[in-house]
C-alpha cells in the first residue's frame with residue numbers, strides 16, 4: 157500500500173479529526189513558541205486536517221498558510237474545513253517539495269516528518285525553501301525515548317524513522333540547519349485513569365501511560381536556516 | 383549608586399541564593415531546551431550565584447562555563463559555590479563583553495539582560511562573540527506584559543529596559559540575530575495561597591499573583607547567530 | 609487553489625517555474641486546470657481545487 | 673582563574689588579545705596577577721582568582 161492510499165483511507169475514516177483533537181494538546185504549545193509575524197508565509201508538512209494553519213491564522217495573523225499532504229483525501233478534507241482565503245492545500249511529497257527556493261518564512265510539521273522516505277533529504281529540501289532566518293518546527297510523538305511509540309510501526313505498512321533526540325539534532329545539522337531548541341512537550345490534558353482501571357484496552361500499566369504522555373509527550377526540534 | 387555597588391550589596395546580603403531558588407522554577411525549563419552538546423563553551427551573563435552553569439555542567443556536560451557579572455561580590459560568591467575546574471567567573475559589563483569574536487557556543491542570561499545600559503549594543507556584542515549557529519537564550523521576568531513586574535523599577539536605582547514581546551523580537555533582529563523562539567514559561571512551583579490569605583504583604587489580590595506567575599512567568603526569547 | 613499560490617510553487621522535480629492553465633474557476637478559486645513545468649514540460653493536474661504536485665511516479669502509484 | 677580562560681577572553685574595549693602576568697598561583701588557579709591589552713596597553717587586575725574586565729571607567733567607579 158502506498159503512503160497516499162494508507163492516509164487516504166485514514167482521512168476517509170475521519171481519523172484526521174481524531175488526530176487533530178489528540179495532537180492539539182501539545183501542538184498548541186509548539187505553535188505558540190514560533191517566531192511568526194503578521195503577514196508571514198507558513199507551510200505545514202503532512203497537514204492532516206490543516207488545524208495548525210487555521211490556528212496560526214487566528215493567533216498570529218500569518219499572511220498565508222499552505223498545507224502539503226501526500227494523501228489527496230487529507231488535502232480535500234482540510235480544504236473543506238476552512239473557508240479562509242489565505243489558507244490553501246496541495247498534494248505533494250516530503251522528498252520533492254514543490255516550493256521555490258527561500259519562498260517560505262517558517263515550516264511546521266506535527267507527527268509526520270518520520271514518514272519521509274529520505275529524512276535527511278527532506279531536511280535539505282526544507283532548508284532550501286526557507287528564507288534565511290526562517291525556522292523549521294519539527295514535532296513528533298514517535299521517537300526513540302518515547303518507548304510506548306515503538307510498536308506503532310507494527311500497525312502501518314510505511315517505514316517510519318525512529319531517531320532519538322541526539323539523532324534529530326545531528327540530522328538537522330547535517331542538512332545545514334542550525335539547531336536552536338530541543339524540548340519534550342508533555343501532554344497534560346489527556347486523562348489518565350486511576351490505577352485500578354489498568355490494564356485498559358491500550359495500556360498494560362498506569363506507569364506506561366504516564367511515561368508516554370506526561371514524561372515524554374511530543375519531541376520538538378527547532379532548526380533555523382542560516 | 384553604580385550597578386556594581388547595588389548588586390555587590392545584594393550579594394553581601396545573600397540575595398544571590400534567594401534569586402537562585404526562585405528563578406530556578408523557570409530557568410530550568412529554559413536550560414533544558416538549549417541545544418548544547420557535551421564539550422560546548424557557554425557564557426552566562428549576569429550570572430548571580432552561577433547556578434545556571436553548574437546545572438549545564440551536570441545535565442549537558444558542557445566543556446566550559448563562564449559566568450560574567452558586573453558586581454565583584456557576586457562573582458566571588460559564585461566562585462565559592464563550586465569547585466568545578468571547568469566553571470569560571472569574571473567581572474565585566476554587558477556593554478563591553480571581554481570575549482573574542484566567535485569564541486562561544488551559547489550564551490544564557492536570566493533576569494539580567496534588561497540592566498544593560500545599551501541593550502541593542504549588548505545584543506550586538508552577543509552576536510559578535512557567538513560562533514555561527516550559536517544561540518542566545520534570553521530569559522526575563524521584567525517585561526511589559528508581566529504587569530506586576532512594572533513596579534520593580536521603583537526599588538532600584540539602575541534604569542531597567544521594559545520591552546514587550548514584540549520589542550524583544552525586533553531588537554534581536556536589529557542586532558542581526560535570527561529569532562528562533564519566543565515563549566512565556568509559567569512558574570508552576572511557587573505556592574499561591576488560597577483566596578482568604580489575600581491581601582498578603584506582597585499581593586493585593588490572588589488574581590494578580592496568578593497573573594504574575596502562572597499566566598506570565600518568564601519571557602524567553604531565543605536568538606541564533608546567522 | 610488561489611492564483612497567489614503561483615508565487616511560491618514550483619516543479620517538485622527540477623524546481624523550475626510552472627505555467628498555469630485554468631479550466632474551471634469559481635470566483636477567485638481555480639477548480640480544474642493544470643500546471644506545466646516551464647523546463648521539463650511535466651504536467652501536474654489541479655482537481656477539486658487542489659493542485660497535485662506529487663512527483664509523476666508517485667502520482668501514478670497513488671492513482672493505481 | 674584558569675589559564676585556559678585566556679583562549680577566549682580579550683580586552684573589553686578594543687577586543688585585542690591580553691597578556692597574562694601571574695603574581696600568585698595555587699595549583700592551576702591564578703590568584704593574583706594582571707591582564708594587559710596587547711594593543712591599547714590597558715591593565716586589568718586579577719584579584720582573589722577573578723579577573724576584573726570592566727571597562728576602566730566603570731572599574732574605577734565601582735572601586736570609588
Ligand SMILES: Nc1ncnc2c1ncn2[C@@H]1O[C@H](CSCC[C@H](N)C(=O)O)[C@@H](O)[C@H]1O
Nearest residue numbers: 163175202204225226227249250266268271
Ligand atoms: N511522504 C509524505 N509526504 C507528504 N505527506 C505525507 C507523507 N507521509 C505521510 N504524510 C502525511 O502526513 C500526515 C501524518 S498524520 C498527522 C497529521 C497532522 N499534522 C496532525 O497533527 O494531526 C498524514 O496526513 C499523511 O498523509
Ligand SMILES: Nc1ncnc2c1ncn2[C@@H]1O[C@H](CSCC[C@H](N)C(=O)O)[C@@H](O)[C@H]1O
Nearest residue numbers: 389401428430451452453475476492494497
Ligand atoms: N551591566 C551589567 N553588566 C554585568 N552584570 C550586570 C549588569 N547589570 C546587572 N548585572 C548583574 O546581573 C545580575 C542580575 S540578578 C540575576 C542573577 C542570576 N542570573 C539569577 O537568575 O538569579 C546581578 O548579579 C547583577 O550584578
